[in-house]
Amino acid sequence: MIALLKRDLALALRSGGGFGLSLAFFLIVVMFVPFGIGPDSATLAKIAPGILWIGALLACLLSLDRIFQLDYEDGSLELLATSPLPLEAIVAMKALAHWMTTGLPLALAAPVLGFLLSLPSGAYMWIFLSLLIGTPALSFLGTFGAAITVGLKRGGLLLSLLVLPLYIPTLIFGAQSVTLVTQGTSNSTAFLILAALSLFSLALIPFAAAYALKVNLR
Amino acid sequence: MKFRVNNLSCRRGDLRVLSGVSFTLAAGQALILRGPNGVGKTTLLRTLAGLAPPDSGQIDAPEDDIIYAAHSDGIKAQLSVTENLRFWADIFGTSDIAPALDLFNLRPLADRAAHHLSAGQKRRLGLSRLLVCNRRVWLLDEPTVSLDVQSVRTFADMVEDHLAKGGIAILATHVDLGLKSAQTLDIAPFKAKPEDTGNPFLDEAFA
Numbered sequence: 001m002i003a004l005l006k007r008d009l010a011l012a013l014r015s016g017g018g019f020g021l022s023l024a025f026f027l028i029v030v031m032f033v034p035f036g037i038g039p040d041s042a043t044l045a046k047i048a049p050g051i052l053w054i055g056a057l058l059a060c061l062l063s064l065d066r067i068f069q070l071d072y073e074d075g076s077l078e079l080l081a082t083s084p085l086p087l088e089a090i091v092a093m094k095a096l097a098h099w100m101t102t103g104l105p106l107a108l109a110a111p112v113l114g115f116l117l118s119l120p121s122g123a124y125m126w127i128f129l130s131l132l133i134g135t136p137a138l139s140f141l142g143t144f145g146a147a148i149t150v151g152l153k154r155g156g157l158l159l160s161l162l163v164l165p166l167y168i169p170t171l172i173f174g175a176q177s178v179t180l181v182t183q184g185t186s187n188s189t190a191f192l193i194l195a196a197l198s199l200f201s202l203a204l205i206p207f208a209a210a211y212a213l214k215v216n217l218r
Numbered sequence: 219m220k221f222r223v224n225n226l227s228c229r230r231g232d233l234r235v236l237s238g239v240s241f242t243l244a245a246g247q248a249l250i251l252r253g254p255n256g257v258g259k260t261t262l263l264r265t266l267a268g269l270a271p272p273d274s275g276q277i278d279a280p281e282d283d284i285i286y287a288a289h290s291d292g293i294k295a296q297l298s299v300t301e302n303l304r305f306w307a308d309i310f311g312t313s314d315i316a317p318a319l320d321l322f323n324l325r326p327l328a329d330r331a332a333h334h335l336s337a338g339q340k341r342r343l344g345l346s347r348l349l350v351c352n353r354r355v356w357l358l359d360e361p362t363v364s365l366d367v368q369s370v371r372t373f374a375d376m377v378e379d380h381l382a383k384g385g386i387a388i389l390a391t392h393v394d395l396g397l398k399s400a401q402t403l404d405i406a407p408f409k410a411k412p413e414d415t416g417n418p419f420l421d422e423a424f425a
Contacts, residue, residue, distance in 0.1 A: 003309055011296055014297075074295075075288050075289070078269060078292070079288065079306075080292075082284065082285070084309070084310060
């Protein structure tokens with residue numbers, strides 16, 4: 001299992017991997033917002049948590065179709081499926097690798113980009129924490145979508161349509177857990193629900209996605 | 219160890235491709251599947267490998283001892299030859315990749331990115347995975363495609379050696395490998411009859 005994780009991380013970091021893609025996209029989206037909205041820092045501060053969360057979500061979406069598609073095309077997914085590793089473990093490791101190369105860098109970059117959007121000072125820790133806790137849900141839900149659409153030519157559009165509705169609760173509670181802090185109220189309910197969403201997808205998605213893969217590999 | 223298949227029917231998607239396939243292999247025996255293109259050799263191998271569920275019939279095989287080698291070798295272009303082999307060794311819980319590198323003369327290529335290999339070299343890398351993974355039942359789909367004459371002979375020796383150690387091999391191939399103890403199964407006669415769909419228009423279409 002660790003071998004698969006190590007391989008996926010190595011592939012993401014080498015040339016042609018998807019590591020820089022999401023991060024660059026996130027950077028571009030967030031950097032363009034002040035140009036579009038105008039430099040009024042009160043307005044920017046108000047929308048900053050939402051923009052950062054939407055940017056992270058879209059950046060995450062961008063790299064989802066790579067999770068299984070490349071392995072499917074070069075045949076290694078079939079060979080992995082007939083290997084001693086259970087499919088559930090394969091799914092979990094691939095989702096984890098996706099999170100480590102997408103969600104984690106996004107969470108680390110978000111406070112820096114928050115500065116561009118004049119995020120209120122108390123919210124820097126929370127934008128990092130909410131993305132750190134919330135992006136696993138994005139990676140795992142996305143892995144489920146990728147497992148359903150694997151094998152479809154240009155399944156990217158279908159994948160986005162499938163996954164976006166599933167992302168909405170995470171987006172609402174993720175952005176809310178930061179916005180509430182900027183308004184000076186307690187965010188513990190929103191933050192706990194966000195954590196629950198992540199744990200829920202971590203626990204259930206591997207089984208659902210493994211089943212979808214099994215059907216798609218027939 | 220035995221590999222027994224009884225009255226097996228296979229499907230490819232919604233279409234039943236083969237029906238009534240039966241054979242038995244004991245340790246040390248090989249089976250060569252023959253038949254024209256599209257008759258269902260790959261479908262049969264995928265069903266035996268457990269990727270597709272059988273439509274009907276029984277497969278009595280040591281499931282945890284099977285390795286399947288498909289048309290594509292599952293090689294990652296960005297990884298080197300050694301890294302590719304090492305990965306499969308880790309997945310299958312073995313460690314020694316040296317004999318595999320030596321047999322197919324991959325040592326000079328060991329540090330080269332798989333991306334720079336020729337088609338034949340990729341295939342040699344794909345086949346050497348079989349040695350690394352140490353499983354007793356080999357299911358091989360067109361293993362000799364794009365190999366040169368010398369490598370085909372090396373491969374035949376490798377299968378012979380595997381059988382001598384009590385392994386089982388089932389191969390779909392059009393090349394004569396000269397395996398001594400191999401049985402040949404022509405699967406064309408097992409081609410499934412078009413199913414009665416209950417729809418006169420469709421029935422006519424398949425007639």
